[in-house]
Amino acid sequence: MIKDRRYTGNIIYIDFYAKETFKDYPAKESLTMTLVTDGKWDFDLNRHNYKINAPFILCLNESDHIAIKNSGNYAAKTFVFRPTFINRSLTPETIIDNTFENTELMHDKNLINIFMQRNDNYHGMMFLDAPSALQVNSWLSIIGGECLSQSDGRWTCRLRKYLLQILFLLEDSFLALCNNSTAAKEPIDYALDYIRSNYNLGLTLEGISKYVGVNRTTLNHLCKQKTEMTLMQYLKDYRLKIAKETLSHTNLTLSEISLSCGFNYESYFVKVFTEGCGMSPSEYRKQFRG
Numbered sequence: 388m389i390k391d392r393r394y395t396g397n398i399i400y401i402d403f404y405a406k407e408t409f410k411d412y413p414a415k416e417s418l419t420m421t422l423v424t425d426g427k428w429d430f431d432l433n434r435h436n437y438k439i440n441a442p443f444i445l446c447l448n449e450s451d452h453i454a455i456k457n458s459g460n461y462a463a464k465t466f467v468f469r470p471t472f473i474n475r476s477l478t479p480e481t482i483i484d485n486t487f488e489n490t491e492l493m494h495d496k497n498l499i500n501i502f503m504q505r506n507d508n509y510h511g512m513m514f515l516d517a518p519s520a521l522q523v524n525s526w527l528s529i530i531g532g533e534c535l536s537q538s539d540g541r542w543t544c545r546l547r548k549y550l551l552q553i554l555f556l557l558e559d560s561f562l563a564l565c566n567n568s569t570a571a572k573e574p575i576d577y578a579l580d581y582i583r584s585n586y587n588l589g590l591t592l593e594g595i596s597k598y599v600g601v602n603r604t605t606l607n608h609l610c611k612q613k614t615e616m617t618l619m620q621y622l623k624d625y626r627l628k629i630a631k632e633t634l635s636h637t638n639l640t641l642s643e644i645s646l647s648c649g650f651n652y653e654s655y656f657v658k659v660f661t662e663g664c665g666m667s668p669s670e671y672r673k674q675f676r677g
Contacts, residue, residue: 388401389401391542391543392537400417400471400472401466401468401546402414402417402466402468403465403467403531404464406462406463407421407463407464409453409463412453413445413447413448413453414449415449416449416469417449417468418446418448418468418470418499418502419445419502420444420445420465420466420527421444421447421465422444422465422520422523422524423442423443423445424441424442424462424463424520425462426440426441426459426461426462426463428443428455428457428458428459429455429456429458430455430456430458431453431454432451432452432453432511433451433452433453433505433510434452435510437512441462441520442514442515442517442520443512443513443515444515444523444557445511445512446501447502447511448503451511464527464528464531466527466550470482470499472547473499474492474495474496476492476495481496482499482503499554500565501558501561504565506565509561509564513561513564518581518584518585519580519584521584522584522585523553523556526552527549527553529545530549530550533546534546541637541639544638544639545637545639547636548636548639551629551636552629555628556583556584559580574600574609575606575610577598578596578599578606578610578618579613579614579621581598582618582621582622582625586622586626586629586649587646587647587649588649589651590649592619606618622649623659624663626648626649627648627659627660627663630644630645630648630656631664631675634668634671634675635671641653641656641657644656645657
């Protein structure tokens with residue numbers, strides 16, 4: 388576990404491994420997220436064999452079992468954390484009892500289902516497309532850098548923010564696997580994946596259309612069929628979703644949040660957030676953090 392060396396002196400129940408060795412793996416009493424970016428792999432995970440190429444991600448709990456037979460030359464990095472790092476109410480007892488009456492607590496509990504739930508299609512491993520793998524790799528690298536440098540008093544806030552962003556990026560794929568959805572991806576699926584990987588950038592309808600190879604009109608039509616929103620409405624909604632989680636779980640400033648969510652100016656972020664959520668970002672933070 389890591390000690391907050393420069394500020395509080397507290398022990399933070401997290402760890403980061405830039406080069407995962409898979410020794411004493413997965414971590415005990417914690418959740419283990421490992422991004423594998425290179426190598427040809429042969430391993431057993433929870434009695435299921437995989438012979439695959441990177442990139443993929445492992446989201447494991449201490450009860451999972453993995454036996455690696457071959458990985459060749461590989462690259463993998465790991466972030467380990469306890470659920471209480473997301474929300475201090477997520478203790479082992481409350482997770483087992485699953486009796487959350489507060490909607491926000493239940494939502495936070497659902498965020499870690501990717502580490503806990505298993506079915507015939509999901510055993511703790513998910514493939515990643517190239518944009519998603521690059522984005523998760525970037526966020527994990529930032530997490531690793533913050534664990535090492537502890538750059539200022541809000542370093543743990545930034546870790547939570549990037550962890551939440553990774554979980555949101557993985558969420559739809561995880562839910563599809565849990566719902567036994569094996570249908571081939573359509574152009575709109577690639578477009579939505581692209582948004583979830585790059586929402587913090589200056590995305591445009593034209594740029595996303597070129598990325599997926601579908602004209603703007605058709606892509607908007609497909610988006611409305613799937614989400615009941617246009618593509619740009621979906622982008623704004625997703626940015627606000629990330630912003631709300633960051634407001635709820637961190638002490639980052641509005642300026643820091645607005646930039647990290649793809650809004651160039653804090654004033655514009657406040658305007659869009661207030662219009663979309665019926666209250667200002669500051670009011671939202673106060674309401675949901677007490």
